[in-house]
Amino acid sequence: MNLPGSGILKGMAVTAVNFIGSFLDRAHAKRLITEQYPEERPTLVETSRSFPFLVFDGDPEKGIRCTACKICEKECPPQCIFIVKDKDANGKPILRPQIFDIDISVCMGCQICVEVCPFESIRMDNIYEVSAYDRFETLVLHKEQLLKSNVYYRQIHPTEAAQTDARIEAARVKKAAAAKAAAEKAAAAKAAAAAKAAETQPEPTA
Amino acid sequence: MHFLENLPLATKKFILDLVKGACGWLCTKLGIALPPWAMPLLLTLVSILVVIVAIIAVYMVMFALMSVAERKILARMQNRYGPNRAGWFGILQPVADGIKMLTKEDLVPRGADKIVHFLAPIAMVAPALMLPAIIPYGTGMVPVELSAGILYFFALGAGTELAVFMAGWSSNNKYSVMGAMRAIAQMISYELPLVMSAVIAALVAGTLSPTGIVEAQGGYSLGFIPNWFVFTPWGFVACLLFYIGALAESNRCPFDLPEGESELVAGHLTEYSGFKYAIFFMAEYVGMFAINGLLVTLFLGGYKAPCPFLEWIPSWCWFFAKLALLAFSMVWVRATLPRFRIDQMMQFAWKFMLPMSFAALIAAAVWYYAGRGPLAWGLSALIVGIPYLALGHFCFTRHHTADNRRYLYSE
Ligand code: SF4
Numbered sequence: 099m100n101l102p103g104s105g106i107l108k109g110m111a112v113t114a115v116n117f118i119g120s121f122l123d124r125a126h127a128k129r130l131i132t133e134q135y136p137e138e139r140p141t142l143v144e145t146s147r148s149f150p151f152l153v154f155d156g157d158p159e160k161g162i163r164c165t166a167c168k169i170c171e172k173e174c175p176p177q178c179i180f181i182v183k184d185k186d187a188n189g190k191p192i193l194r195p196q197i198f199d200i201d202i203s204v205c206m207g208c209q210i211c212v213e214v215c216p217f218e219s220i221r222m223d224n225i226y227e228v229s230a231y232d233r234f235e236t237l238v239l240h241k242e243q244l245l246k247s248n249v250y251y252r253q254i255h256p257t258e259a260a261q262t263d264a265r266i267e268a269a270r271v272k273k274a275a276a277a278k279a280a281a282e283k284a285a286a287a288k289a290a291a292a293a294k295a296a297e298t299q300p301e302p303t304a
Numbered sequence: 305m306h307f308l309e310n311l312p313l314a315t316k317k318f319i320l321d322l323v324k325g326a327c328g329w330l331c332t333k334l335g336i337a338l339p340p341w342a343m344p345l346l347l348t349l350v351s352i353l354v355v356i357v358a359i360i361a362v363y364m365v366m367f368a369l370m371s372v373a374e375r376k377i378l379a380r381m382q383n384r385y386g387p388n389r390a391g392w393f394g395i396l397q398p399v400a401d402g403i404k405m406l407t408k409e410d411l412v413p414r415g416a417d418k419i420v421h422f423l424a425p426i427a428m429v430a431p432a433l434m435l436p437a438i439i440p441y442g443t444g445m446v447p448v449e450l451s452a453g454i455l456y457f458f459a460l461g462a463g464t465e466l467a468v469f470m471a472g473w474s475s476n477n478k479y480s481v482m483g484a485m486r487a488i489a490q491m492i493s494y495e496l497p498l499v500m501s502a503v504i505a506a507l508v509a510g511t512l513s514p515t516g517i518v519e520a521q522g523g524y525s526l527g528f529i530p531n532w533f534v535f536t537p538w539g540f541v542a543c544l545l546f547y548i549g550a551l552a553e554s555n556r557c558p559f560d561l562p563e564g565e566s567e568l569v570a571g572h573l574t575e576y577s578g579f580k581y582a583i584f585f586m587a588e589y590v591g592m593f594a595i596n597g598l599l600v601t602l603f604l605g606g607y608k609a610p611c612p613f614l615e616w617i618p619s620w621c622w623f624f625a626k627l628a629l630l631a632f633s634m635v636w637v638r639a640t641l642p643r644f645r646i647d648q649m650m651q652f653a654w655k656f657m658l659p660m661s662f663a664a665l666i667a668a669a670v671w672y673y674a675g676r677g678p679l680a681w682g683l684s685a686l687i688v689g690i691p692y693l694a695l696g697h698f699c700f701t702r703h704h705t706a707d708n709r710r711y712l713y714s715e
């Protein structure tokens with residue numbers, strides 16, 4: 099039979115061990131493992147993601163990959179993307195966004211826009227400190243804020259960026275080969291046509 | 305060390321002399337002749353004022369320190385840091401809390417009884433601030449020397465029950481009323497063992513005056529064990545009972561069910577915000593310090609030093625050291641024990657604490673009349689030990705309910 103009240107003493111011993119241990123465990127290995135956030139920051143894992151951004155190669159104006167196809171705008175579940183196509187001087191639409199806004203107060207970080215983009219142009223960022231004093235204006239990110247270089251993308255998500263780069267490179271090689279083949283075919287056809295013409299041309303006097 | 309010992313009293317005397325001198329100087333300067341009764345009256349008033357200011361200042365400082373120390377200690381016991389942002393190691397946290405409380409909106413529910421809702425915090429804090437008046441803080445340092453100080457303490461302490469119920473009833477909120485009902489049930493139930501164990505100390509000391517009880521615990525047996533009541537079998541039990549009763553009276557864990565967050569939002573405090581909430585909070589802490597002070601007075605030898613060779617430390621230091629120790633132990637208990645269920649709480653008070661306090665009373669009487677020797681020790685230990693084991697066995701072991709419990713719907 100346990101002495102009545104011995105359970106309380108056992109419990110008090112446990113808390114006492116915690117109390118004293120929290121002063122002795124200097125390395126903070128087992129106790130006091132709280133991260134002191136603004137001073138100590140966690141190292142983010144590579145797959146961490148927050149909000150989307152737009153990738154460009156080289157120059158933010160010319161190198162922008164987005165073609166304003168609006169697929170992401172349609173697919174985004176909470177409808178937080180807003181895109182307007184750019185026009186040239188004659189009012190003819192060109193394949194480039196004039197306005198590209200993402201309301202990150204609505205975005206839920208689902209990455210669906212990234213999955214559906216056929217031009218590898220929208221990717222997930224890993225910034226988390228985006229709090230602002232204004233609920234509406236400052237949390238709508240415009241094209242200028244969204245555009246980030248491919249170099250930055252390689253920094254934050256190396257593996258994924260390498261895969262994307264490989265895909266783009268493969269597509270480029272394939273396209274070049276196809277173009278070459280098409281050119282050869284065209285040249286051959288031209289030659290054949292010329293030959294045929296030469297064949298049918300002579301003996302007008304016959 | 306004579307100087308430190310006398311420091312508080314000397315300060316008071318200095319202030320009084322200052323007032324006296326200033327008054328005399330002013331009178332001669334203005335050419336007024338004071339009537340003979342004026343000066344003593346003035347000095348009495350000033351000395352009362354000095355004592356009030358001193359008590360309030362000391363208790364406010366303790367409250368501020370306690371509010372941050374409690375959270376830090378609790379955090380350490382749960383392997384956290386606790387508040388460490390405001391100031392050096394979070395020491396300015398009470399200031400931040402105070403500013404936050406004062407700048408909050410003071411909401412009064414539309415359906416509330418406005419007058420009672422307003423009066424409740426006042427009715428709570430006034431008795432709480434009057435409680436510390438009879439506690440002897442050091443040799444000759446009793447703010448008010450009352451020959452029935454213990455009686456005064458419990459009579460005033462009962463006033464908080466009224467305040468709690470005023471708060472709960474006037475809020476017009478079911479959680480508040482339920483919290484207040486629980487608080488009343490708990491305070492009334494635990495007041496009984498509390499008073500009983502105080503009676504034991506008063507009985508053995510033969511006086512109701514706190515100073516007299518402290519003086520009765522002076523001296524050492526065998527040359528080094530102090531004659532505090534806690535070092536006798538009945539005194540130990542009565543001290544524990546008083547401690548548990550004090551926990552319940554000050555609504556602290558594990559007796560915090562009047563304001564159990566998970567069940568009742570905040571009990572009778574639900575509809576209070578801002579400064580009124582802060583006042584309730586303060587009254588609770590001041591009440592806790594006061595009742596701990598009484599515990600120190602009754603059982604832990606008040607301002608007496610624990611061994612002869614430590615007597616050079618001023619007596620009031622000893623009092624506050626013991627008080628701090630008790631406050632720490634209350635935080636420790638809070639970190640350890642979960643909240644009671646209401647039926648367990650009532651059962652504990654009526655089936656365990658009350659019989660135990662009667663047993664301790666008898667043990668004290670036996671000890672007193674059996675000559676305080678080894679025989680008295682053995683007898684009184686038996687008288688409190690047997691009921692303890694029996695009650696513990698029959699009231700709190702589950703064997704007679706656990707076996708025949710059937711779960712109808714799971715079969
Ligand atoms: S991550 Fe999801 S919610 Fe955010 S913009 Fe892309 S599709 Fe919309």
Ligand code: SF4
Binds near residue numbers: 214
């Ligand atoms: S980001 Fe991709 S899917 Fe969205 S409009 Fe631009 S190219 Fe299209």
